[in-house]
Amino acid sequence: MPTIDLWAVDGYISTPDGKSIYIWGFTDKAGGSAQLPGPTIIIKRQDPPARTMVTVNLTNSLPEPVSILFPGQSEVRVNGNPVQPQYQNGSLISLTNHCLPGETITYTFYAENSGTFLYESGTNPHKQVPMGLYGAIIVRPQDYMPDHTGYKTAYGTGTGTEFDREYLLVVGEIDPDLHQAVELGKPYDTRVYKPRYWTMNGRCANDTMLPDNVDHLPNQPHGAMIMLEPGEKVLIRYAGAGVENHPLHPHGNHTRLVGMDGRLLQNRTLSNTTDLSYKRFTVLTGAGQTYDQIYTWTGLGFEPVTNQIPTVIPNLRNMAIGHTGMTMWSGSPYLGVKGELPSGMVSYNEVGEYHFMLHSHAEPEITNWGAFPGGLMTMIAVYPNGTLERHHGMLPVESHGL
Ligand SMILES: [Cu+2]
Known part of the structure; x- marks a missing residue:
């Protein structure tokens, strides 16, 4: 027990x-x-x-x-x-x-x-x-x-x-x-x-x-x-x-x-x-x-060869987070493909994955004492097939010994 x-x-x-x-x-x-x-x-x-x-x-x-x-x-x-x-x-x-x-x-x-x-x-x-x-x-x-x-x-x-x-x-x-x-x-x-x-x-x-x-x-x-x-x-x-x-x-x-x-x-x-x-x-x-x-993320019928997704490259100001030049953007509109990054950007994007938000819709709650971004916000990262290690998103079967 x-x-x-x-x-x-x-x-x-x-x-x-x-x-x-x-x-x-x-x-x-x-x-x-x-x-x-x-x-x-x-x-x-x-x-x-x-x-x-x-x-x-x-x-x-x-x-x-x-x-x-x-x-x-x-x-x-x-x-x-x-x-x-x-x-x-x-x-x-x-x-x-x-x-x-x-x-x-x-x-x-x-x-x-x-x-x-x-x-x-x-x-x-x-x-x-x-x-x-x-x-x-x-x-x-x-x-x-x-x-x-x-x-x-x-x-x-x-x-x-x-x-x-x-x-x-x-x-x-x-x-x-x-x-x-x-x-x-x-x-x-x-x-x-x-x-x-x-x-x-x-x-x-x-x-x-x-x-x-x-x-x-x-x-x-x-x-x-x-x-x-x-x-x-x-x-x-x-x-x-x-x-x-x-x-x-x-x-x-x-x-x-x-x-x-x-x-x-x-x-x-x-x-x-x-x-x-x-x-x-x-x-x-x-x-x-x-x-x-x-x-489940399917990208409206995403298929890596026959149905790539033509995404419009976002405005530069929406590609960076904070003042350090981190980016959640691969530089390419296609999952699994890395493109050119704007100059000055340091990519934390590993394999051409997508990042998008999961957050609170009560927008004062996505701040830290009034400063955006913060609070109840995280990212969902969609990795190209076969690139995400199995242990990501594996909570243990049980946390404490019997
Ligand atoms: Cu939203």
């Missing part, structure tokens, strides 16, 4: 405009700093009738009580008893049993449904969740086998949720005034919450496009760059970890929603299956909700 040790601790994250922001968060390393988002918990379900019990030991190293809610999971218990809201003098102080500073408590739950879930603090959540006490849980179907065709799925074989690659995007917001007040021990009125930064996997654009585990972002280990080849099915999991809603959309194609909040969008009777999946241009990613989507 999976057992995960989590510590609620503090730490700092970096923003692309050079700031360092104090956070509270989770780590799964003894003595570690807070990580944003918290460690991703990936579980593969047992074959029924066996049930998959997950144990989470929480140690609180923060100066106030902290807890973890597990929305969408079954029979959540704390130290063996069903979890309950906590009251003090008749007032609700926590949505679930909390852990006092210096203590360790043990939560258990059964992972009964495949899909994408959140875990987040249920204590003073308007403060603790935006401070960073959140993370994602991925539950894999019991027949998940990444090396077997038809068994690499989000919800089980035969559910129409097969994928070739998968990416998790956990989105949140940061109001620096809240973080500074908590760091300095000063009061903060959550009613005036006003985010200035927006994060994808704990990073603001353009850091979202950097690889995983870059040295200068030690507490933000996960990138958000989506890489794929034409025609592949890409499972994109959105998790809304903040307290606001974010309208996210990729360029290049719609996504097909196949699951929400860890529930397959399908109705089944003994004799009949009704497909309830649907396509969306923009998915309003609600606070506390998750969305599993299949995305």
Whole structure:
């Protein structure tokens, strides 16, 4: 049975405009700093009738009580008893049993449904969740086998949720005034919450496009760059970890929603299956909700020899990002072909791939404290067939030992 040790601790994250922001968060390393988002918990379900019990030991190293809610999971218990809201003098102080500073408590739950879930603090959540006490849980179907065709799925074989690659995007917001007040021990009125930064996997654009585990972002280990080849099915999991809603959309194609909040969008009777999946241009990613989507880029019938794509070369100012001369353009309108780059450009384009955006349609959210580009934005990179390594977009089968 999976057992995960989590510590609620503090730490700092970096923003692309050079700031360092104090956070509270989770780590799964003894003595570690807070990580944003918290460690991703990936579980593969047992074959029924066996049930998959997950144990989470929480140690609180923060100066106030902290807890973890597990929305969408079954029979959540704390130290063996069903979890309950906590009251003090008749007032609700926590949505679930909390852990006092210096203590360790043990939560258990059964992972009964495949899909994408959140875990987040249920204590003073308007403060603790935006401070960073959140993370994602991925539950894999019991027949998940990444090396077997038809068994690499989000919800089980035969559910129409097969994928070739998968990416998790956990989105949140940061109001620096809240973080500074908590760091300095000063009061903060959550009613005036006003985010200035927006994060994808704990990073603001353009850091979202950097690889995983870059040295200068030690507490933000996960990138958000989506890489794929034409025609592949890409499972994109959105998790809304903040307290606001974010309208996210990729360029290049719609996504097909196949699951929400860890529930397959399908109705089944003994004799009949009704497909309830649907396509969306923009998915309003609600606070506390998750969305599993299949995305495929075909370039409107792209075929490398007989149907190349006559793209109009964009205006020069749209080809460069920032002041460093980085470009997301191969210099050629054809996938897999490199052309002439404008003088002064330094190409980061490796094999003539396409890059285009996935971003929030609430455009203030694609800035860092008012400066574009930033916030909830990343790139989708379409690599020519056969050029993208297989390990790109392969989350582990399980994240923590049995
Ligand atoms: Cu757009």
